[in-house]
Amino acid sequence: MKIVVIGAGYSGTAAANRLAKKLPKAEVTVINPRPDFVERVRLHQRVAGTAAAATPLTTMLRTGITSLVGAVDKVGAGSVTLDDGRSLDYDYAVLAVGSTVQPLPGTVPVGTWEGAERAREALATLGAGSTVAVVGGGPTGIETAAEIAAARPDLRVRLVGSSVAGSFSPGPQARVRAGLERLTVEIVDDEVTKVTDGVVHLRSGETFAADLTLWAIVSGVPDLAARSGLAVDESGRAIVDESLRSVTDERILVVGDCAAATGGRMACQVAGPQGAHAADTVALLAGGRAPAPYSARYLGRGVSLGRKDAVGQFTRRDDTLLRAYVAGGPAVVIKEMGTRGAKFSARAGIGS
Ligand SMILES: Cc1cc2nc3c(=O)[nH]c(=O)nc-3n(C[C@H](O)[C@H](O)[C@H](O)COP(=O)(O)OP(=O)(O)OC[C@H]3O[C@@H](n4cnc5c(N)ncnc54)[C@H](O)[C@@H]3O)c2cc1C
Structure with a gap:
């Protein structure tokens, strides 16, 4: 066969x-x-x-x-x-x-290998004080903004999304936002409409300049x-x-x-x-x-906030949210175990 x-x-x-x-x-x-x-x-x-x-x-x-x-x-x-x-x-x-991914022109996507490679190379060329805009308030955007802010504290990182951490209940959602702010990520509650010549245009009509704009939405x-x-x-x-x-x-x-x-x-x-x-x-x-x-x-939903912080909320089997959530050290451990577990399961062919 x-x-x-x-x-x-x-x-x-x-x-x-x-x-x-x-x-x-x-x-x-x-x-x-x-x-x-x-x-x-x-x-x-x-x-x-x-x-x-x-x-x-x-x-x-x-x-x-x-x-x-x-x-x-x-x-x-x-x-x-x-x-x-x-x-x-x-x-x-x-x-x-x-x-x-379906990135807007003028942005670099992080949700594919090829895009992530381009983003990595572009990020490496940025000098201290440069601005990185990360588009997308879902898990990919949150994790990308946080990871960059933690690894490159010399950069200014702005996360733009219309509903940042919106897939969590209000408690963990507030904790995700607090974790991002602790990493000095600036949260912009808005939607990006276009990016031209390094200028990010928002639905509200406002604009700001960015040296690199990353598209962190998988669709x-x-x-x-x-x-x-x-x-x-x-x-x-x-x-x-x-x-x-x-x-x-x-x-x-x-x-x-x-x-x-x-x-x-x-x-x-x-x-x-x-x-x-x-x-x-x-x-x-x-x-x-x-x-x-x-x-x-x-089992749940989780986001890492750099290597030292994370937030995870438990779900029922059908993906509806439970009230319980974890943050900080225990969430970091659970998230890392889940990430390693996914790779281990693929290799072992056990699927979960
Ligand atoms: C930054 C980021 C963070 C994420 N975090 C989480 C998380 O914390 N938890 C979670 O559950 N999910 C998370 N996800 C989502 C998760 O990665 C995907 O749901 C998962 O990878 C889907 O697995 P898959 O096997 O369907 O596809 P993939 O893992 O994307 O694999 C598909 C493969 O098919 C290949 N391929 C595509 N086209 C062709 C073709 N024509 N011929 C041959 N091969 C082809 C691709 O190149 C790729 O190698 C995250 C995603 C991103 C981008």
């Missing part, structure tokens, strides 16, 4: 390793644009220089799995075509291409599913059945950020388990058995 896994992030790596474990006779091939596994949840650290965020894929994949460096252009009808013309046949394919997904003719939702995510199979083509499983699975938000705590579940679905189908339904299981 031939199985092709497209994308080696948290979901694809977990899927490939579990497939190799459960179906040792199958030929499992992983296709990824670079020879590294990127810990996307550490990209803000990559930008600020506090973590490498990349590990050779060969050390992440079980022996026997083949990895190819390349980008898939099309998948369907039992065949995957790469953008360099190569093609591979499959019995099952796992689509795990993650999500992407949208690669159009591979849509381009390949798979049914997608309004955001381009592939629509799947309860066992994570594309509703268009049962031989294509879709996992992680690019899957429109019920209750699935874009998070590595969802991506890994979905990758593992997809592997189980393939193994059951290969054994002539019915696949089991997937159900999302959440």
